[in-house]
């Protein structure tokens with residue numbers, strides 16, 4: 001596994017050729033191993049951008065490239081090995097056990113319909129441990145809580161050993177302890193990560209770079225210190241945002257007013 005450089009080159013998207021764009025051209029370059037947070041109000045275009053990155057939507061113009069290669073020029077199987085995605089609502093068979101769902105993440109690495117190898121099984125077991133779900137391995141997915149399901153889907157993405165991991169609101173459903181664990185995990189991963197996040201304080205803590213969107217347009221892209229400035233956040237969310245430095249932790253913290 002190696003982290004990949006992500007290059008989004010003026011990629012935009014609209015529902016049809018003649019419809020107004022819901023995502024105007026986005027330009028960014030993310031270094032291998034970095035964490036990008038995509039933030040913005042409801043309807044700002046975050047999920048649309050993620051869909052372009054995990055090859056669900058083809059850009060109307062522009063391109064998305066991994067290590068310089070346009071993702072639409074790769075065979076689907078190669079793209080699936082390179083990019084893993086964790087969505088809020090993912091189609092999963094609720095009757096499957098947790099272990100078999102996590103094991104499905106190994107599929108792009110298996111030729112044809114071959115069975116799991118001992119290495120596949122080791123990778124699955126270590127992901128179950130890492131996400132604190134080993135004790136749930138034999139349970140049916142449908143019997144899990146929202147937070148447990150979220151951790152199963154992250155484990156499934158990790159066993160895929162992607163170069164780029166895309167996460168849609170990864171901490172949604174999680175209690176504080178598991179939120180912190182996911183945040184630490186994201187920071188430790190040896191892969192490039194793109195995550196949509198609603199919590200700006202969390203985004204500032206975990207991300208190397210932020211893309212701030214408003215009404216489908218880029219308001220700012222760059223390090224959190226620069227992009228998550230009071231005026232830019234206030235503009236993007238239509239509120240009054242104020243960033244204060246908390247002592248003694250020396251961490252910035254946003255408060256908001258209508």
Ligand SMILES: Nc1ncnc2c1ncn2[C@@H]1O[C@H](COP(=O)(O)OP(=O)(O)OP(=O)(O)O)[C@@H](O)[C@H]1O
Pocket residue numbers: 015022040041042043044045046047048049
């Ligand atoms: N297939 C589509 N056809 C028409 N409009 C769409 C389509 N997909 C998204 N949109 C519109 O594009 C805008 C951006 O949607 P998107 O889901 O990317 O926003 P978001 O930032 O992820 O929002 P949220 O925080 O509410 O999840 C929304 O107004 C949405 O209704």
